[in-house]
Amino acid sequence: MKKKELRKLKKLLKQEKHHYIPQFYLRPWLNADDKLEEYGRVPPSNQIRSRRRGTDSTGFVYNLYTLPGTTEDTKQNVERVFFGKVDTDAAKVRDKLLAGAPLSLPDRYNWARFILSLILRNPEEVLKMKVSVNAIFDQPDAELQAKYLKFREPHEPATAEEAIRQHYPEAPDRSALLIGTQLIQNQKAMQTIAGMSWSIIRTDKASRRLVTSDRPVVMTGGLLRLDGHICLPISPRHLFVACTLKPTMDAFLRAPKSKLVRESNAQQIGQARRHVYGWDKSDLAEVRRGISKRKYMSLIRAPERLSESA
DSSP states (O other): OOOHHHHHHHHHHOOOOEESSSSHHHHOOOTSSEEEEEEEEEEEEEEEEEEEEOGGGGEEEEETTTTTTTTTTTTHHIIIIIIHHHHHHHHHHHHHHTTTOOHHOOOOOOOOHHHHHHHHHHHHHHHHHHHHHHHHHHHHOOHHHHHHHHHHOOSSSSSSHHHHHOOOHHHHHHHHHHHHHHHTOOOOHHHHHHSEEEEEEEEETTSSOOOEEEEOEEEEEEETTOOOOOEEEEETTEEEESSSSSHHHHHHSSSSSSHHHHHHHHHHHHHHHHHHHEEGGGGGHHHHHHTTOOOOOOOOHHHHHHHHHH
């Protein structure tokens, strides 16, 4: 093995897969070959194709949540400890939802937290968070600047911003990841979702199966609007629906199952940024027509508001 290849291998071995689409969530789409259909752009041509993939081989970025500037023992805590807990708890709730078993109040909160995590944990939202937090660190407020100047030694940087960057260069990115975990556990948002009307709609009679994607949460109307609702496929034949008002839920329950599948799939394909996931390759033409053509929500707030909540 050449030295260059050896260095590349050593570097790769230090990387850790961080699945922003949890493996447990995708498993209901696994077929007899223990793989699902992954739709997306395949290099080098970047044409939209489908291919069979295992859950370990998709929906991840290396070291996405690695905490910079921490010890070897703690740098993976966001992935292993925080998301480990979020996903373990959510997997138990998902199994209950598929089985039609009753949910406890903690179950509802655990599922609400999981939904928030799916919105916030993808690479683009993590990057937005880092950009926002870095903007805060680049412009410390007047109070912090005044305090710094009061205690500043002559040999130290002239501004609080310079001092932070000099002594704590990794602090902004580390803070961004930790703030992200706080947003995912936001009590008001979790309480709102947990208090909505929930149903699992079975689509067995529809000819097509549900697909999902790397942006699987469909939220229409927002959490605080009366017509607000959330949809999340949890298997090729089960659609999780949460509604603010009962009439909205009644409309979902009355709708033809084929229409629900068609509209859900169109949303999943349109929101997807990298991949759509399905049971088989039957949705390739629709994916090619519609992938990434719809906007996807962002819960990242402006830097000044982030600084107030941090």
